[in-house]
Amino acid sequence: MSIAERSVTRPAGSPPAHRRTVSRRMRHQGEATPVAKATVIFICTLWVVPTLGLLITSFRTKDDANSLGWWTIFTDPAALGRLTTRAYSEVIAQANLDQAFVNSFAIALPATFIPLLIAAFAAYAFAFMSFPGRNTLFIMIVSLLVVPNYVALVPILQLYGDFGINGTFPAAWLAHIGFGMSLAIYILRNYMATLPKAVLESARIDGASHFTMFWRLIMPMCVPALASFAIFQFLWVWNDLLIALVFIGPGENEPITVAVKGLMGQQGQGWQLVTAGGFISMVIPILFFLALQRFFVRGLTAGSVKG
Amino acid sequence: MLIKTINAVLAVIAGVGGALVLFWVLNRLVGLLPGRWEDRLKPYVYIGPAFLAISLYLIYPAIQTIHFSFANADSTAYVGLDNYTSLLGSAGFRSTLVNTLLWIVIVPAVTIALGLGIAVLADRLRPRAEKLAKTAIFLPMAISAVGAGTIWRFVYATNPPGEPQIGVQNAIVTGLGFDPVNWLQITDFKFNSLELMVMLLWAQVGFSMVLLSAAIKGVPADTLEAARIDGASERQIFRKVIVPQIRGTIITVFVTVTIGVMKLFDIVYVMTNGDFDTNVIGVQFFNELFTNFNNGHAAAIVVMLMIAIIPIMVYQVRQFRTEEAGR
Numbered sequence: 001m002s003i004a005e006r007s008v009t010r011p012a013g014s015p016p017a018h019r020r021t022v023s024r025r026m027r028h029q030g031e032a033t034p035v036a037k038a039t040v041i042f043i044c045t046l047w048v049v050p051t052l053g054l055l056i057t058s059f060r061t062k063d064d065a066n067s068l069g070w071w072t073i074f075t076d077p078a079a080l081g082r083l084t085t086r087a088y089s090e091v092i093a094q095a096n097l098d099q100a101f102v103n104s105f106a107i108a109l110p111a112t113f114i115p116l117l118i119a120a121f122a123a124y125a126f127a128f129m130s131f132p133g134r135n136t137l138f139i140m141i142v143s144l145l146v147v148p149n150y151v152a153l154v155p156i157l158q159l160y161g162d163f164g165i166n167g168t169f170p171a172a173w174l175a176h177i178g179f180g181m182s183l184a185i186y187i188l189r190n191y192m193a194t195l196p197k198a199v200l201e202s203a204r205i206d207g208a209s210h211f212t213m214f215w216r217l218i219m220p221m222c223v224p225a226l227a228s229f230a231i232f233q234f235l236w237v238w239n240d241l242l243i244a245l246v247f248i249g250p251g252e253n254e255p256i257t258v259a260v261k262g263l264m265g266q267q268g269q270g271w272q273l274v275t276a277g278g279f280i281s282m283v284i285p286i287l288f289f290l291a292l293q294r295f296f297v298r299g300l301t302a303g304s305v306k307g
Numbered sequence: 308m309l310i311k312t313i314n315a316v317l318a319v320i321a322g323v324g325g326a327l328v329l330f331w332v333l334n335r336l337v338g339l340l341p342g343r344w345e346d347r348l349k350p351y352v353y354i355g356p357a358f359l360a361i362s363l364y365l366i367y368p369a370i371q372t373i374h375f376s377f378a379n380a381d382s383t384a385y386v387g388l389d390n391y392t393s394l395l396g397s398a399g400f401r402s403t404l405v406n407t408l409l410w411i412v413i414v415p416a417v418t419i420a421l422g423l424g425i426a427v428l429a430d431r432l433r434p435r436a437e438k439l440a441k442t443a444i445f446l447p448m449a450i451s452a453v454g455a456g457t458i459w460r461f462v463y464a465t466n467p468p469g470e471p472q473i474g475v476q477n478a479i480v481t482g483l484g485f486d487p488v489n490w491l492q493i494t495d496f497k498f499n500s501l502e503l504m505v506m507l508l509w510a511q512v513g514f515s516m517v518l519l520s521a522a523i524k525g526v527p528a529d530t531l532e533a534a535r536i537d538g539a540s541e542r543q544i545f546r547k548v549i550v551p552q553i554r555g556t557i558i559t560v561f562v563t564v565t566i567g568v569m570k571l572f573d574i575v576y577v578m579t580n581g582d583f584d585t586n587v588i589g590v591q592f593f594n595e596l597f598t599n600f601n602n603g604h605a606a607a608i609v610v611m612l613m614i615a616i617i618p619i620m621v622y623q624v625r626q627f628r629t630e631e632a633g634r
Contacts, residue, residue, distance in 0.1 A: 032431035040428050040436075044443045047509065050458045051447070053475060057461065069473050099308065106315030110322040115360075117326045122357035131350035137358070142627045143620045144365055148570045150592055150609045152368035154375060154602055169318060178364020181357055210349060211334045239451030241573045242593070257453045261577060264456060271461060271473065278457025282450050289449035293442070 422515025445513030
């Protein structure tokens with residue numbers, strides 16, 4: 001966890017500038033031997049090929065997808081002419097993926113923003129207010145970081161059953177709020193602890209209330225940490241399968257992960273459908289990732305203990 | 308569809324707005340109290356909603372789960388330690404434990420070795436090429452297990468002998484003149500579990516690489532220079548100068564990946580559902596609960612998992628304390 005804290009306060013991978021220029025020379029940057037270069041290219045190929053195969057297959061006709069390897073596209077120009085987006089329109093209609101796509105947003109957005117706000121208040125109290133039990137309560141948060149959310153499934157299912165909210169969006173929101181809370185408090189509090197206390201004290205002397213300081217001073221200063229957690233939590237919820245299966249399940253409210261999992265049993269109808277569905281489920285996280293890679297790294301380093 | 312979308316937008320606004328109003332109202336209410344009480348109570352008002360969420364979703368369920376682990380399948384009568392003894396006595400669960408242990412032994416170590424290796428190699432490329440290579444390897448981290456499942460089921464796909472193979476692995480195997488193989492059903496040497504581990508490695512090595520690479524770049528250049536002047540070889544510099552200085556990061560990655568592997572659920576669930584002797588704790592828990600409807604067994608599995616995680620928990624708290632002391 002040590003890195004978690006450091007990486008929130010300073011972007012991972014960017015040591016002080018002067019040191020970097022020295023180290024680049026010292027470290028032979030740009031002086032890779034041919035063997036090293038070849039190894040990196042080989043590894044990258046291994047990493048990319050599976051996804052490439054999925055992408056190509058999702059644009060093929062049913063016959064091509066099921067009887068010709070996707071790599072034949074590079075040797076058989078005629079196959080290029082047969083590429084089509086039909087699998088996408090078919091799978092969207094057949095498995096209601098458009099609905100599932102919207103559902104995923106409907107689940108992920110509140111499940112990202114609500115815990116963020118609740119955690120920010122708690123983190124503020126932990127960082128800037130003194131009260132009996134503060135340290136004990138925070139240590140409790142730290143130790144709860146690693147508790148598996150499996151513990152919650154049976155008791156919460158029963159509780160939800162009593163209230164009749166199983167299968168609804170709020171059932172998933174509340175679960176994600178509960179499971180994301182300790183991590184959010186942890187990240188935000190550690191970030192707030194690095195902010196200069198003097199600013200706060202002078203605001204206090206000027207008569208600002210905690211509520212005002214929280215909104216006017218602390219929240220604006222915490223934007224990097226808030227963004228890291230928001231991105232991480234959004235992707236975590238979007239990609240989640242377990243909680244969606246348990247508290248929402250298949251049906252009209254199912255998110256994209258549950259819908260595509262359902263598709264996977266139906267390869268008989270053709271690999272082009274499964275691969276197209278798979279790609280639809282990935283497109284948002286991949287775009288998110290490529291656009292916000294640096295924030296993503298920070299959130300992950302702090303957040304991958306979650307679950 | 309449109310209505311659903313509008314509903315979703317409204318839900319976001321209502322959820323966030325509701326949380327805002329809650330804090331505003333609470334804050335106002337405490338403000339009505341005389342000054343001393345206001346200062347005393349305000350911190351608890353700020354942490355209150357967060358603790359309510361944590362208590363409801365982690366603490367209460369944890370206690371309830373321990374409780375259920377001593378009761379029967381539908382939690383109507385106590386059975387003492389029966390759940391534990393019958394689980395530990397069954398060959399199926401023991402095999403699940405062995406598999407999980409295998410994941411714990413193999414995956415974190417390999418994740419670190421690969422991540423370190425790639426970080427060192429990529430460090431020597433030109434900055435542009437380094438960034439590109441890292442993005443390629445890091446990207447799978449953003450892909451869900453379900454997405455990864457569609458990708459890798461296709462890599463492992465099998466057509467009957469004689470037909471053209473569309474899965475990459477079988478295309479290679481048949482290209483070399485062998486018969487196609489049903490990859491996920493080979494239980495010899497736990498080969499199918501290893502194939503599933505490949506998926507997790509594919510997804511996680513990027514994470515380890517990014518952290519370790521940042522740590523390597525943070526190693527002060529003068530320590531490397533000093534070692535070079537003293538005549539150390541590149542390999543010696545790596546082992547004796549770089550690795551000791553990035554030890555903290557290595558441990559962080561190791562702990563993180565270990566916890567992830569202990570709680571592993573979705574990759575195995577999506578690929579084999581634990582069949583063909585690939586079961587792990589997370590999947591067996593899920594199936595005890597939703598296939599066998601046995602709350603007692605499910606709860607006992609979670610309790611065992613929690614006990615196994617306690618050492619990591621203690622480590623985390625200690626780590627946090629030393630960091631606080633140094634702040």
